[in-house]
Amino acid sequence: MRTNISLEEALDILLKENKQTEPIHVPLLDSLGSVLAEDIISDMNMPPFDKSPLDGYAVRAEDIQGASQEIPVTLQVIDFIPAGHVSSQKLEKGEAMRIMTGAKIPEGADVVVRFEDTEFTEKEVRIYTPLCSNSNISKLGEDMKIGDVVMKKGMLIDAPEVGILATLGKSFVQVYRKPRVAILSTGDELVDIQQVLTDGKIRNSNSYTIAAQIKKIGAKPLMLGICDDGIEAIKEKLKAALSWADIIITTGGVSVGDCDLVKEAFQQVGAEMLFWRVRMKPGTPIAVAKYENKLLFGLSGNPAAAYITFEQFVRPIVLKKMGREKYKLMKVESILESGFSKISNQNRFVRANTYYRDGKYYTQFPSKHSSGVLSSLSGTNSLFYIPAGTGPYKEGQKIIVQLLDYPEVLK
């Protein structure tokens, strides 16, 4: 088993072992946040007819050529066309039709004059401005044409894509299945959050933090609850999860303690260890194994270590599994608002809050950094990566931060 490997090596191994999920059909709205598993080719022209982009009068450009403020042209109003209705008449010389935005242009008309350039009665309209043929007409197919590849396989479905699919009448769409991620927290000291705390016990927060991280990136969490530090108990939970999950995440029990049995349990259920321990802080003792197409992540029990290793390793794997091409966290250059004096002899991720002001990013740190401290992760949105042996970092110095979320704009 590989051990004490670099961050890059760990990610390379994971990306190599990772398999994409299969394409499935889902109802349109459920496709939000998924990746398209098919090209979308328009089978219609949009708009499907020449339509009016204004409320006004449909006329013949030829009839209003000489119109001006001083000498308006008067036309006979022969019909009224609200959106969704079609005139059964053909527009002839000297005629106009009152037309509403979104309505189909009647036969014979080649221009729409907006109300503001007219004066009208029920029977007549005076036009005060000339317009060229085809002015103020949304042409058939100007948005999408039959045969256009409007979206490509591999594209992330966001709100506009849902709208385009709706326009094309697709009530179901083919996407890569969202990965199913089972979460197990191990530890004799853990109790469920509804239970009473007794001496020596703490509540299981990791399962909830991780389920929230899973949900946030659009995958499906399954809470396996807690189990004690017994090898049989861990194996039983893992076996149950293997029949359902694409990924299993455990927390706790991966270091060198007498009760740290997760690696052993991975192997005893038939998984092959890929690596144990990565040269990073926090989260050093991360253990990863594979079982067929599935990956098993044994994350450190320390809450901040589990959170940060999830973002570094699980997040990209889950995103890639569901077909996302952009699975890496965004990095930006930021200015330190306060110094960071600690020199680390290990590669370290430091939780940070980065915000945006007047075209620049600025970064601040909370006062607590320990991998067992969860509270100071709240309000942070980024990680400052400090390579081993570098520092101290001074106030005003430019650094690179990884963004876990969009920074707030501070005026």
Ligand SMILES: Nc1nc2c(c(=O)[nH]1)N[C@H]1C(S)=C(S)[C@@H](COP(=O)(O)OP(=O)(O)OC[C@H]3O[C@@H](n4cnc5c(N)ncnc54)[C@H](O)[C@@H]3O)O[C@H]1N2
């Ligand atoms: N002799 C050594 N001891 C330790 C080393 C080492 O190198 N030599 N490494 C330390 C480091 S670094 C870490 S990180 C931890 C990792 O420990 P484990 O992954 O084995 O996790 P546990 O021992 O089970 O728990 C650690 C800590 O986290 C709390 N915890 C566990 N599960 C949860 C949960 N679901 N919700 C909230 N908190 C949880 C647990 O109570 C412990 O306090 O090992 C060091 N030791």
Ligand code: MOO
């Ligand atoms: O690797 Mo551990 O999470 O730093 O305490």
Ligand SMILES: [Mg+2]
């Ligand atoms: Mg331990």
